[in-house]
């Protein structure tokens with residue numbers, strides 16, 4: 567499959583226009599050791615990836631004067647025998663559509679003339695202390711040439727604000743990749759349900775089913791550490807040990823998503839270990855499902871970000887009253903935030919290259935209006951602790967249902983399709 571640089575070239579052109587006669591310096595992520603000389607699998611920085619699609623470490627994108635310039639590793643026959651293919655500057659420029667490309671070893675020498683006499687330097691302060699130092703050195707090198715008429719940029723700005731604003735709207739190419747990530751993740755969750763019904767009766771065995779399904783469809787792996795939480799573990803919101811046996815009669819909550827071509831999916835499903843919801847489990851589940859339906863129905867352009875959350879909270883709070891978890895009138899319980907005892911998180915977040923993607927949630931003090939191309943999760947939940955004032959049948963029930971939603975001109979599109987209704991889940995598990 568040949569790499570198509572078109573969407574990346576288009577994004578760079580867009581950003582170049584935005585910075586005018588400024589210069590932007592955008593490095594990719596450093597490699598990171600796991601222990602001793604053994605690195606974590608490499609992943610590019612999301613901003614750098616969004617503008618380049620270039621997968622190698624030790625690379626920097628410079629945008630200046632309408633041109634995009636890559637600094638990257640040189641070809642190296644010996645290193646390539648050990649660690650694999652490198653593009654090298656010439657092939658990188660050709661393949662990824664850069665106007666110029668140079669060896670990364672020449673960066674410190676080439677940077678001062680690139681930034682000299684430009685009014686604005688765009689740099690992400692504090693993202694990487696070593697990189698901050700390197701940029702400061704380049705600025706000092708320009709200042710040292712003041713007497714021959716060179717001027718350093720007199721305005722320093724952070725490129726994260728404008729790039730985040732670009733990234734929050736997903737273009738067509740991104741929508742296609744996110745749909746693919748969602749499809750793979752949906753089949754991973756379906757596989758975990760079938761495996762649970764058939765034989766896999768530990769949290770880690772279900773995690774393995776997800777990993778298998780993600781990798782065999784070409785995803786690079788998990789987009790974030792998966793949560794496979796049986797029984798009361800589901801009430802620990804960020805439980806990631808995934809180390810326990812599953813118990814017949816309990817629910818199991820799985821929050822997992824693959825990463826495909828850099829893009830995250832993020833699905834949560836909750837299902838009975840033995841394949842049949844108990845009456846109490848079903849009652850709770852239907853409340854969360856109704857809350858999610860209300861939130862998805864409220865997701866459309868022009869609506870403020872908090873509106874789907876408030877729709878979910880209303881349904882959940884009514885449900886808490888029906889379950890006798892709370893007493894009082896729904897408006898009052900929402901007003902006093904009493905519902906937070908059983909629903910303590912928000913109903914969603916932006917989704918994209920990062921699972922908790924970039925982009926402001928508020929603008930000028932107001933929740934932001936949704937617009938076509940924005941992509942967010944919808945994930946209401948209900949978490950009931952085992953305490954004496956709560957009926958025992960409800961103890962340790964933790965439920966979350968999460969799907970990935972694209973805002974469209976007409977309303978929204980739900981990307982994710984893993985079995986979700988009680989009937990769909992029970993049928994999927996019966997078939998196993």
Ligand SMILES: [Mn+2]
Nearest residue numbers: 832943945968
């Ligand atoms: Mn999520």
